[in-house]
Amino acid sequence: MPHIVFERKELINIPSNLDDVEFKFIAKSYNFTQKERKTEYRVAVINQGKEFLLSLKPKDENFMIKADKVTRLSPVTLVKNALNAYVNINEANVLFSNTNNLQVKKETKHEYLKDINYFVSDFKTDKEIQIEIGFGSGRHLLHQAKTNPDVQFIGLEIHYPSIEQLLKQLELQNITNVLVVNYDARLFMEFIESNKVGKIFVHFPVPWDKKPHRRIYSNEFVNEALRVLKIGGTLELRTDSRKYFDFCTQVLTNLPKGRITIDINKDLAVSSKYEDRWKKQGKNIYDVVLEAWNEDENINLDYDFSFDFKIDFYKTIKTIPTKSLIENGYFIHVEEIYTIENKDNSGLIKITMGNFDRPVTKYLLVENGEIKYYQGDPLPTSSNINAHKKLKEILSK
Ligand SMILES: C[S@@+](CC[C@H](N)C(=O)[O-])C[C@H]1O[C@@H](n2cnc3c(N)ncnc32)[C@H](O)[C@@H]1O
Incomplete structure (x- = not known):
């Protein structure tokens, strides 16, 4: 992680800029929990059109500056340049720096590897969609894709x-x-239109016997799967775990819609690495197929992450809840607050919110009382949308 340690000095003047790096504001930590903490700062930067925060905090008698974890972005040279620009403007006496000979890690860029945002706003297809969850070595997915060229697969x-x-x-x-996406399957379905999917394969999911809340199957997941499946579409579980099989059949038989079929030791056209191993050990393999019977309503994509009111920042941060607010299916936790001292009614509120299994951490930027999500809105999942509504309620009080 690139960082610079330098002799403590006054903060730089804002706004400032050097070598295409623009410094927009500096926010100072505000002790809203009343616990003893050292003062630290968040420095807002724009470099090559990209906006992010640097973290500036005391290290022994000195200062250390590095990228703020929440807003960090790539390539790492953007951060490196910003750190160097800060200490240069500050004319600081540098004690340690690893910002000069950084190895830039090669990022995997591939036409078929998609960011989750692609599925939020750009993904469209006239083809039938089939989804494989946790494809592992990919043997099954590759086989399916080759034998069904007219189907659009998502792995x-x-x-x-x-x-x-x-x-x-x-x-x-x-x-x-x-198309391949690095995303938690339990939350992915929310971005797919209703009645579009022909098959969802879940082959040999991790059974999570000790942490059942991490399992792919749950009432919410199965309901979302049924919504995206078209009539006759199937959700196909294949597992060697008797416990997982029992758990899933229980979840599925409690559903008001759909039909399930169960098989033991059925052969498929292709056998995965895990399957080969379990078969060698003489284990049973269970198949549980759920078939969708209903046409579902389209999801309401009418979300709005704006704040349509102004706040009195200093009044709000005195009353803001310090404990997590836990509601049905989502939560909000205020992590930190920072004040922007040379700007009226302005500051940052760092929050973690949304789904318990995949929370999102964001800064709210308040400028002259107006609030927005710094670096853009959260993903429009139902838990984020609900958390946003609750946040509006809290802040507008
Ligand atoms: C036991 S392996 C099975 C792999 C493959 N399906 C097979 O049959 O060989 C389970 C796979 O699911 C992936 N996985 C676990 N939880 C997941 C989640 N929430 N979303 C997407 N993939 C997940 C794991 O990374 C792992 O590759």
Whole structure:
């Protein structure tokens, strides 16, 4: 992580700029929890059109400046230039710096690897969609994509080496009908239109016997799967875990819609790495297929992450809740507050919010009482939308 340690000095004047790096404001930590804490700062920067924050805090008798984790962006040279620009404007006496010979990590860029935002705003297809959750080595997904060229596949994985391996195979085998996304499958369905999907494969998911809340299957997941499946579309579980099988059949049989079919030791056209291993050990393999029977309503994409009121910043931060607010399916926690001292009624509020399994941390930027999400709105998941509504309620009080 690039950082510079320098002898403590007065802060730089704002606004300032050097070498295309513009410093917009400096915000100072505000002790809203009344716990003893050292003062630190967030320095707002624009470099090559990209906006982010630097963290400036005491280190022993000195200062250390580095990228703020929440707003950090790539390439790392943007951060490196901003750090160097700050200490140069400050004419600071540098004690340590690792910002000169940084190795720029090569990012995987691939036409079929998509960011989640692509599915929020750009993804459109006339083809049938099929989704594989946790494709692992990708054997099943590659086989399906080759045998069904008219289907648009989406592969979901959270393990990056598996993603890289699949992307390599797509290229080698010249497969063009798979999109890959590094995102938690439990939350992905929210971005897919209703009644569009022919099949969802969940093969050998991690059983999470000790942490059942991490399982892919839950009432919410199955309901979302049924919404995106078209009539006759299927959600297909294949597992070697008796416990997971029992758990899923219980979730599925409590549903008001859909039909389930169960099989034991059925052979498929392609066998995954895990499957080979379990078969060698003589384990049973269970298949549970849920078929969708209903046409579902389209989801309401009418969300709005704006704040349509102004606040009195200094009054608000005195009354803001310091404890997490936990509601049904979402939460909000105020992490830190910073005040912008040379600007009226302005500051930053750092919050973590949304879904318990995939919370998002954002800064709210308040400028002259007007509020917006710094670096843009959160993803429009239902838990983020609900958390935003609650946040509006809290801040408008
Ligand atoms: C046991 S492996 C099975 C891989 C493959 N389906 C097979 O049959 O060989 C489970 C895979 O699911 C992925 N995974 C676990 N939780 C996930 C989640 N919430 N979203 C997407 N992928 C997930 C893991 O990274 C892992 O690659």
